[in-house]
Amino acid sequence: MKHKWLEWAQKIQSISQSGLAFSKDVYDIERYEELRDLSAEIMAEYTDVEKETVKGLFALEKGYQTPKADVRGVVFEDNKILLVKEKNNNKWSLPGGFCDVGLSPAENVIKEIKEESGYEVKYKKLLALLDYYKHPHPPQPFHYYKIFIQCELIGGNPEAGLETSEIGFFDENQLPELSVDRNTESQIRLLFEFLRNPEKETLCD
Template sequence: MKKCIVAGGILIEGEKVLLIKHKKLNKWLYPGGHVEVNETPREAAEREFQEETGIKVKVIGDKFDTMDPLVSPEPMPLTISMETVNYPNEIHYHYDLIFLVEKVGGDLLDGSWFSCEDLDKIDTYENVRKILRLAFQKRKEGKKVN
Protein backbone atom coordinates (compact mmCIF):
# COMPACT_ATOMS: atom_id res chain seq x y z
CA MET A 1 0.00 0.00 0.00
CA LYS A 2 1.38 3.41 -0.98
CA LYS A 3 2.01 5.75 1.96
CA CYS A 4 2.34 9.51 1.48
CA ILE A 5 3.03 12.45 3.76
CA VAL A 6 0.61 15.26 3.01
CA ALA A 7 -0.02 18.69 4.50
CA GLY A 8 -2.94 21.08 4.38
CA GLY A 9 -4.00 24.45 5.64
CA ILE A 10 -7.18 25.83 7.15
CA LEU A 11 -7.80 29.54 6.58
CA ILE A 12 -10.55 31.13 8.64
CA GLU A 13 -11.35 34.79 8.07
CA GLY A 14 -14.15 36.39 9.98
CA GLU A 15 -16.60 33.58 10.56
CA LYS A 16 -15.85 31.60 7.37
CA VAL A 17 -13.40 28.94 6.20
CA LEU A 18 -12.03 28.65 2.67
CA LEU A 19 -12.51 25.22 1.05
CA ILE A 20 -11.80 23.84 -2.41
CA LYS A 21 -13.69 21.19 -4.38
CA HIS A 22 -11.19 18.31 -4.74
CA LYS A 23 -11.01 17.33 -8.39
CA LYS A 24 -10.50 13.56 -7.94
CA LEU A 25 -12.66 13.04 -4.86
CA ASN A 26 -15.36 15.60 -5.75
CA LYS A 27 -15.63 16.66 -2.09
CA TRP A 28 -15.12 19.99 -0.30
CA LEU A 29 -11.76 19.94 1.51
CA TYR A 30 -9.19 22.33 2.93
CA PRO A 31 -6.35 22.94 0.45
CA GLY A 32 -3.38 20.62 0.72
CA GLY A 33 -1.34 17.94 -0.94
CA HIS A 34 1.75 15.78 -1.00
CA VAL A 35 4.99 16.88 0.63
CA GLU A 36 7.64 16.94 -2.09
CA VAL A 37 11.29 15.87 -1.82
CA ASN A 38 13.34 18.43 0.15
CA GLU A 39 10.19 20.14 1.43
CA THR A 40 8.88 20.34 4.97
CA PRO A 41 5.19 19.80 5.78
CA ARG A 42 4.92 23.53 6.62
CA GLU A 43 6.36 24.48 3.22
CA ALA A 44 4.07 21.99 1.47
CA ALA A 45 0.97 23.36 3.20
CA GLU A 46 1.87 26.93 2.19
CA ARG A 47 2.75 25.96 -1.41
CA GLU A 48 -0.31 23.78 -1.95
CA PHE A 49 -2.62 26.44 -0.52
CA GLN A 50 -1.35 29.04 -2.97
CA GLU A 51 -1.40 26.64 -5.92
CA GLU A 52 -4.98 25.59 -5.22
CA THR A 53 -6.54 28.92 -4.23
CA GLY A 54 -4.27 31.77 -5.39
CA ILE A 55 -3.93 32.97 -1.79
CA LYS A 56 -0.48 33.12 -0.22
CA VAL A 57 -0.53 31.96 3.41
CA LYS A 58 1.81 31.24 6.27
CA VAL A 59 1.38 28.44 8.77
CA ILE A 60 0.65 29.56 12.30
CA GLY A 61 0.59 27.67 15.57
CA ASP A 62 2.27 27.11 18.88
CA LYS A 63 5.99 26.39 18.80
CA PHE A 64 7.94 24.33 21.30
CA ASP A 65 11.28 26.03 21.79
CA THR A 66 14.01 23.69 22.99
CA MET A 67 16.42 26.63 23.42
CA ASP A 68 18.92 24.62 21.33
CA PRO A 69 20.68 26.77 18.71
CA LEU A 70 20.68 23.80 16.31
CA VAL A 71 16.90 23.32 16.57
CA SER A 72 14.44 25.59 14.80
CA PRO A 73 10.95 25.34 16.32
CA GLU A 74 8.15 24.83 13.81
CA PRO A 75 4.43 25.62 14.21
CA MET A 76 2.55 22.61 15.52
CA PRO A 77 -0.23 21.18 13.37
CA LEU A 78 -3.83 21.48 14.47
CA THR A 79 -4.11 17.72 13.95
CA ILE A 80 -2.26 14.73 12.50
CA SER A 81 -4.03 11.68 11.15
CA MET A 82 -3.51 8.59 9.02
CA GLU A 83 -6.21 8.46 6.36
CA THR A 84 -7.13 5.76 3.89
CA VAL A 85 -7.81 7.59 0.64
CA ASN A 86 -10.06 5.90 -1.92
CA TYR A 87 -9.21 7.48 -5.26
CA PRO A 88 -11.19 6.15 -8.24
CA ASN A 89 -8.32 3.91 -9.46
CA GLU A 90 -6.21 3.41 -6.35
CA ILE A 91 -6.20 3.34 -2.57
CA HIS A 92 -3.37 4.64 -0.42
CA TYR A 93 -2.58 6.07 2.99
CA HIS A 94 -2.05 9.73 3.74
CA TYR A 95 -0.12 10.71 6.85
CA ASP A 96 -1.89 14.04 7.07
CA LEU A 97 -0.64 17.15 8.92
CA ILE A 98 -3.25 19.91 9.03
CA PHE A 99 -2.20 23.43 10.02
CA LEU A 100 -3.98 26.68 10.74
CA VAL A 101 -2.85 29.36 8.30
CA GLU A 102 -3.24 33.10 7.86
CA LYS A 103 -3.35 35.10 4.64
CA VAL A 104 -0.26 37.09 3.70
CA GLY A 105 -1.11 37.99 0.08
CA GLY A 106 -2.58 36.95 -3.23
CA ASP A 107 -6.11 36.93 -4.59
CA LEU A 108 -8.69 34.15 -4.47
CA LEU A 109 -8.73 32.27 -7.78
CA ASP A 110 -10.53 29.11 -6.67
CA GLY A 111 -12.52 28.00 -3.65
CA SER A 112 -15.57 28.98 -1.65
CA TRP A 113 -16.16 30.35 1.84
CA PHE A 114 -18.32 28.44 4.35
CA SER A 115 -19.52 29.23 7.86
CA CYS A 116 -19.37 26.66 10.65
CA GLU A 117 -23.15 26.26 10.27
CA ASP A 118 -22.66 25.36 6.57
CA LEU A 119 -20.48 22.34 7.37
CA ASP A 120 -23.40 19.93 7.75
CA LYS A 121 -24.79 20.98 4.37
CA ILE A 122 -21.68 20.52 2.19
CA ASP A 123 -20.43 17.35 0.52
CA THR A 124 -17.35 16.41 2.55
CA TYR A 125 -16.13 13.71 4.91
CA GLU A 126 -17.16 13.51 8.56
CA ASN A 127 -13.54 13.68 9.75
CA VAL A 128 -13.09 16.89 7.73
CA ARG A 129 -16.17 18.39 9.42
CA LYS A 130 -14.72 17.53 12.83
CA ILE A 131 -11.33 19.03 11.96
CA LEU A 132 -12.97 22.19 10.61
CA ARG A 133 -15.08 22.54 13.77
CA LEU A 134 -11.90 22.17 15.84
CA ALA A 135 -10.27 24.90 13.73
CA PHE A 136 -13.25 27.23 14.28
CA GLN A 137 -13.05 26.52 18.02
CA LYS A 138 -9.30 27.22 18.18
CA ARG A 139 -9.69 30.47 16.26
CA LYS A 140 -12.56 31.53 18.53
CA GLU A 141 -10.38 30.84 21.57
CA GLY A 142 -7.68 33.01 20.02
CA LYS A 143 -5.22 30.18 19.50
CA LYS A 144 -3.11 32.07 17.00
CA VAL A 145 0.55 32.00 17.90
CA ASN A 146 3.39 32.56 15.46
Protein backbone atom coordinates in the same frame (compact mmCIF):
# COMPACT_ATOMS: atom_id res chain seq x y z
CA MET B 1 -12.59 3.86 11.00
CA LYS B 2 -10.27 1.12 9.83
CA HIS B 3 -11.78 -2.13 8.51
CA LYS B 4 -10.14 -5.34 9.70
CA TRP B 5 -9.68 -6.65 6.14
CA LEU B 6 -7.92 -3.43 5.21
CA GLU B 7 -5.62 -3.66 8.21
CA TRP B 8 -4.67 -7.22 7.23
CA ALA B 9 -4.10 -6.29 3.58
CA GLN B 10 -1.94 -3.29 4.51
CA LYS B 11 0.16 -5.35 6.94
CA ILE B 12 0.71 -8.05 4.32
CA GLN B 13 1.65 -5.37 1.77
CA SER B 14 4.06 -3.75 4.24
CA ILE B 15 5.76 -7.07 5.03
CA SER B 16 6.05 -7.94 1.34
CA GLN B 17 7.47 -4.54 0.41
CA SER B 18 10.09 -4.66 3.16
CA GLY B 19 11.00 -8.20 2.16
CA LEU B 20 11.38 -7.25 -1.51
CA ALA B 21 13.53 -4.27 -0.51
CA PHE B 22 16.02 -6.22 1.60
CA SER B 23 15.93 -9.86 0.48
CA LYS B 24 18.60 -11.30 -1.84
CA ASP B 25 17.45 -14.91 -1.96
CA VAL B 26 15.46 -15.64 -5.12
CA TYR B 27 13.05 -17.95 -3.29
CA ASP B 28 12.35 -15.38 -0.57
CA ILE B 29 11.72 -12.75 -3.25
CA GLU B 30 9.22 -15.08 -4.89
CA ARG B 31 7.40 -15.58 -1.58
CA TYR B 32 7.24 -11.83 -0.91
CA GLU B 33 5.86 -11.27 -4.40
CA GLU B 34 3.16 -13.82 -3.59
CA LEU B 35 2.35 -11.89 -0.42
CA ARG B 36 2.07 -8.65 -2.40
CA ASP B 37 -0.26 -10.43 -4.84
CA LEU B 38 -2.38 -11.67 -1.92
CA SER B 39 -2.69 -8.19 -0.44
CA ALA B 40 -3.81 -6.83 -3.82
CA GLU B 41 -6.37 -9.63 -4.11
CA ILE B 42 -7.83 -8.74 -0.69
CA MET B 43 -8.06 -5.05 -1.67
CA ALA B 44 -9.77 -5.87 -4.94
CA GLU B 45 -12.24 -8.21 -3.26
CA TYR B 46 -13.56 -5.50 -0.92
CA THR B 47 -13.33 -2.46 -3.21
CA ASP B 48 -14.25 -1.46 -6.75
CA VAL B 49 -10.60 -1.39 -7.84
CA GLU B 50 -9.30 -4.11 -10.15
CA LYS B 51 -6.63 -6.41 -8.72
CA GLU B 52 -4.10 -5.52 -11.44
CA THR B 53 -4.59 -1.82 -10.70
CA VAL B 54 -3.88 -2.39 -7.01
CA LYS B 55 -0.84 -4.53 -7.86
CA GLY B 56 0.43 -1.71 -10.07
CA LEU B 57 0.12 0.77 -7.20
CA PHE B 58 1.91 -1.56 -4.81
CA ALA B 59 4.65 -2.30 -7.35
CA LEU B 60 5.50 1.43 -7.47
CA GLU B 61 6.31 1.40 -3.76
CA LYS B 62 9.96 0.78 -2.97
CA GLY B 63 11.95 0.39 0.24
CA TYR B 64 10.67 0.15 3.80
CA GLN B 65 7.02 1.19 3.87
CA THR B 66 5.96 4.10 6.07
CA PRO B 67 2.74 6.17 6.27
CA LYS B 68 2.33 8.86 3.63
CA ALA B 69 2.05 12.50 4.74
CA ASP B 70 -0.94 14.58 3.60
CA VAL B 71 -0.83 18.26 4.57
CA ARG B 72 -3.96 20.47 4.75
CA GLY B 73 -4.05 24.25 5.07
CA VAL B 74 -6.37 25.88 7.59
CA VAL B 75 -7.14 29.53 6.79
CA PHE B 76 -9.78 31.52 8.67
CA GLU B 77 -11.26 34.84 7.55
CA ASP B 78 -14.23 36.57 9.23
CA ASN B 79 -14.88 33.41 11.30
CA LYS B 80 -15.13 31.28 8.16
CA ILE B 81 -12.80 28.57 6.83
CA LEU B 82 -11.21 28.40 3.38
CA LEU B 83 -12.26 25.44 1.22
CA VAL B 84 -11.63 24.55 -2.42
CA LYS B 85 -13.81 22.49 -4.77
CA GLU B 86 -12.02 19.47 -6.19
CA LYS B 87 -12.42 18.95 -9.95
CA ASN B 88 -12.23 15.17 -9.70
CA ASN B 89 -15.39 14.77 -7.58
CA ASN B 90 -16.96 18.26 -7.29
CA LYS B 91 -16.67 18.14 -3.50
CA TRP B 92 -14.92 20.50 -1.11
CA SER B 93 -11.76 20.19 0.93
CA LEU B 94 -9.12 22.15 2.73
CA PRO B 95 -6.39 23.06 0.23
CA GLY B 96 -3.50 20.62 0.40
CA GLY B 97 -2.10 17.31 -0.75
CA PHE B 98 0.82 14.92 -0.39
CA CYS B 99 4.03 16.47 0.89
CA ASP B 100 6.66 16.97 -1.82
CA VAL B 101 10.22 15.77 -1.22
CA GLY B 102 12.56 18.68 -0.53
CA LEU B 103 9.95 20.88 1.14
CA SER B 104 9.09 21.14 4.82
CA PRO B 105 5.47 20.63 5.95
CA ALA B 106 5.02 24.42 6.29
CA GLU B 107 6.54 25.06 2.86
CA ASN B 108 4.31 22.36 1.37
CA VAL B 109 1.09 23.78 2.77
CA ILE B 110 1.95 27.35 1.70
CA LYS B 111 2.60 26.07 -1.83
CA GLU B 112 -0.60 24.00 -1.93
CA ILE B 113 -2.78 26.89 -0.73
CA LYS B 114 -1.33 29.17 -3.40
CA GLU B 115 -1.74 26.59 -6.18
CA GLU B 116 -5.27 25.53 -5.25
CA SER B 117 -6.83 28.81 -4.08
CA GLY B 118 -4.68 31.69 -5.34
CA TYR B 119 -4.13 33.03 -1.83
CA GLU B 120 -0.75 33.84 -0.33
CA VAL B 121 -0.30 32.81 3.29
CA LYS B 122 2.30 32.44 6.01
CA TYR B 123 2.67 29.69 8.59
CA LYS B 124 0.97 30.26 11.93
CA LYS B 125 0.54 27.01 13.91
CA LEU B 126 0.48 23.23 13.65
CA LEU B 127 -3.05 22.36 14.79
CA ALA B 128 -3.26 18.59 14.47
CA LEU B 129 -1.40 15.49 13.32
CA LEU B 130 -4.01 12.79 12.80
CA ASP B 131 -4.03 9.15 11.73
CA TYR B 132 -6.29 8.65 8.68
CA TYR B 133 -7.75 5.44 10.07
CA LYS B 134 -8.69 6.87 13.46
CA HIS B 135 -11.26 9.07 11.71
CA PRO B 136 -14.32 8.36 9.51
CA HIS B 137 -12.54 8.41 6.14
CA PRO B 138 -13.30 5.82 3.42
CA PRO B 139 -10.86 2.89 2.98
CA GLN B 140 -7.61 3.58 1.10
CA PRO B 141 -4.83 1.19 -0.01
CA PHE B 142 -2.14 3.03 1.93
CA HIS B 143 -1.76 4.41 5.44
CA TYR B 144 -1.81 8.22 5.75
CA TYR B 145 -1.02 10.84 8.36
CA LYS B 146 -3.06 14.04 8.05
CA ILE B 147 -1.20 17.25 8.96
CA PHE B 148 -3.44 20.28 9.61
CA ILE B 149 -1.54 23.58 9.61
CA GLN B 150 -3.11 26.95 10.32
CA CYS B 151 -1.91 29.75 8.06
CA GLU B 152 -2.51 33.49 8.01
CA LEU B 153 -3.81 35.19 4.88
CA ILE B 154 -1.35 37.84 3.64
CA GLY B 155 -2.29 38.44 -0.01
CA GLY B 156 -3.37 37.07 -3.34
CA ASN B 157 -6.81 36.69 -4.88
CA PRO B 158 -9.19 33.71 -5.21
CA GLU B 159 -8.14 31.76 -8.28
CA ALA B 160 -8.89 28.16 -9.23
CA GLY B 161 -5.96 25.84 -9.88
CA LEU B 162 -5.29 22.75 -12.00
CA GLU B 163 -7.13 20.52 -9.52
CA THR B 164 -9.75 22.98 -8.21
CA SER B 165 -12.74 24.74 -9.76
CA GLU B 166 -14.06 27.02 -6.99
CA ILE B 167 -12.80 28.76 -3.86
CA GLY B 168 -14.84 29.91 -0.88
CA PHE B 169 -14.97 30.69 2.83
CA PHE B 170 -17.62 28.78 4.79
CA ASP B 171 -19.31 29.14 8.14
CA GLU B 172 -19.02 26.16 10.50
CA ASN B 173 -22.76 25.56 10.29
CA GLN B 174 -23.01 25.99 6.51
CA LEU B 175 -20.41 23.58 5.19
CA PRO B 176 -20.72 22.32 1.60
CA GLU B 177 -20.50 18.64 0.62
CA LEU B 178 -17.04 17.57 1.72
CA SER B 179 -14.51 15.31 0.03
CA VAL B 180 -14.32 12.92 2.98
CA ASP B 181 -11.19 11.11 1.83
CA ARG B 182 -9.43 14.47 2.31
CA ASN B 183 -11.24 15.86 5.34
CA THR B 184 -14.31 14.97 7.36
CA GLU B 185 -16.98 17.19 8.91
CA SER B 186 -15.80 16.25 12.40
CA GLN B 187 -12.28 17.36 11.51
CA ILE B 188 -13.51 20.70 10.15
CA ARG B 189 -15.49 21.27 13.34
CA LEU B 190 -12.41 20.36 15.36
CA LEU B 191 -10.44 23.04 13.50
CA PHE B 192 -13.05 25.67 14.39
CA GLU B 193 -12.28 24.92 18.04
CA PHE B 194 -8.83 26.41 17.45
CA LEU B 195 -10.47 29.55 16.06
CA ARG B 196 -12.55 29.92 19.22
CA ASN B 197 -9.63 29.01 21.49
CA PRO B 198 -6.25 30.06 19.99
CA GLU B 199 -4.47 28.62 23.07
CA LYS B 200 -5.79 25.11 22.39
CA GLU B 201 -2.93 22.61 22.35
CA THR B 202 -1.89 20.83 19.16
CA LEU B 203 -3.62 17.46 18.82
CA CYS B 204 -1.87 14.21 17.92
CA ASP B 205 -3.49 10.77 17.58
